[in-house]
């Protein structure tokens with residue numbers, strides 16, 4: 001989805017709110033809800049500011065137990081561009097060589113889907129947990145320890161106790 005920002009860029013002092021709700025494709029991420037984003041575009045004398053916040057629910061994978069679980073993401077964003085950043089040549093193309101700007105702007109048209117896609121990637125947690133006290137998987141048998149203890153844990157405790165008991169015996 002393209003949004004023409006040329007009016008905003010021409011009008012110093014302008015503030016334009018914009019509400020977006022829709023599907024966005026993000027490679028390698030399963031989105032469980034449409035993306036909802038509230039934008040505020042403003043033109044201060046010096047810069048063009050794109051700010052707001054987005055909400056989306058994704059299917060995350062717990063780093064400890066590898067279970068998939070729904071995760072709600074709320075992400076505030078803010079990008080500031082100078083007049084120079086958004087300067088056009090006589091053909092209406094961006095003069096800047098900045099790849100970040102060129103990836104979301106075509107002339108003065110903002111690629112809203114690409115902007116949101118990039119921000120969703122920034123918002124993804126690096127180590128998602130299904131719950132703060134997730135017990136993870138047993139390193140020996142791979143059982144999900146949130147679903148109950150496995151035999152391995154039992155044996156480990158047993159052998160530790162056995163050693164202690166042997167020690168006690170020797171002391172006596």
Ligand SMILES: [Zn+2]
Nearest residue numbers: 062065130134
């Ligand atoms: Zn987990």
Ligand SMILES: [Zn+2]
Nearest residue numbers: 138141150152
């Ligand atoms: Zn085990």
